[in-house]
Amino acid sequence: MKMISEAKTLSGLCETLNELGSDEVVNQGYDGSDFPTFGGIEPQDTEDVWSYDAKRIMVLDEDGSYGIKYRCLCCGQAPFHCLRQP
């Protein structure tokens, strides 16, 4: 059984969460708002951002699995929270 607390990278965390499924995530004591993060600035707007590292963020895809997206290159925020978008 993989442990969320032992994830060492953002992609490792993402893989672990997808393998465990939501029930086991709860069993390991996480409610989704408190996953480990892996460096880099905390996004100003963390809505729909489940974890992050210096270059990437973790999102929850529509199919219920976690995925990784690159931060916006211009501002470092989640691409869907870009500070320069109108």
Ligand SMILES: [Zn+2]
């Ligand atoms: Zn931006």
